[in-house]
Amino acid sequence: MASTTEQTAANPTATDQAATDQAAPEPNSADTRTAAPPRAGGKSWQVTPAQLVVTAVIAVLLVATVVFGYLYRSARSDIDDAAAAAAADKHAEEVALNYAVGASTIDFHDTKSWLTRLEAGTTAQLAAKFDTTAPQLDQVLLPLQWTSTATPLSAAVLSESGGIYHVNAYLTVTSTNAQTPAGAQSTVTYALTLDRNNDWKITDVGGPQNMLPKR
Template sequence: MSNTGASNTGPSNTGPSNIGVTEQEPAVSAPTATATEAGSRGPWWSSVRALAVVTVLAVVAAVTFGMLWATDDSAEQLQALQSRLDTEAEAEAVASDYALNVSEVDFRDLDAWRAALTDGVSGQLAPKLEGAVDVVAPWLTQMEYIADARLLAAEVASNDGDTFVVQVFVDMISKSKQTPDGVAATATYTVTMDRASDWTITDVGGVGTGLPGGAGEPEPAPAPADGGR
């Protein structure tokens, strides 16, 4: 009877040993599954990353080239604009100086006014302006006319090649026997110039406006008498 109890005790130790082996099987198989998943993802992910890098580099290159092209084009446009503005400013300065000088009138020195009218003008225009002085001078002397001027504005109205037309606005204060306290008026001049001949003035409009005697546009020089031929 005592031997039978001993033999029953032996087999009971075998059960716990089998249970321990079964619990260790999932721990052995888990690393194998992870290695398989990483191996199958590796090549696909590398391809995606390579494609992304190539795309980014292409975009950067395109943007850089576009910026360089735009910068070069903008520089040329800016240079052309600056050149045009400089030329227009020069034309406006010449026209403004002329308009101011011819707006300064003093009946005691009409020769100075005559010189101002013909300064910088073409040979074809000078006789017409001198004729205007001859027409207006008697009224200026009789009324003791004096005028001071101040520049208001000047602007290029049109441009065709080397021909520039500038409008000049001058504020004039004139005094005479009839208006000893002075009268304010705005004179508008249209000055046409040729840049190719160093800004020679080829035509002027507005000279004499508001002067005594009803002078408006410059009158042409009178035709010579038959005896003067």
């Protein structure tokens, strides 16, 4: 026994180590857990209902902006087209009315000036027709000693297709002649055809012959 005691005293390290091992509690697995390292690349995001609402509102506003822009451009284009069409109609009416006034202003002393007015603003083909009929017109105007002046009333575009305008011009014509030296007044309608594609040239004239009485 003495021998064993002496050995233990001589070797305290083994005994102390055993006591230490018995006294030391086993590590708790919960204590040994550590936080998982963050994933490489950054933070994780969580979308809230409020963020969804804001995103939806922005999307709706963007769509509304695009739609409004399209509708505005379309409406603007329609307005511009309507304004251009109205301006063209007005110009056609002015051309027709001015021509009708010139064609209705006649003095038998100067039929050449009247013929010039008849041909003004017309196509070459129509002017050639007036040249052909000029001698016949002189045979009517000179014996009747015809004079007339015209007051414009109005003009109206009846139709338009492909730049071809059909226009009526309305005038009040005051005339004197050998049959009615005191003068007479009548309303005359000119039916004209104008070509916008040919610098608004007049391609056809109808109606003014009704103003002239038969001999």
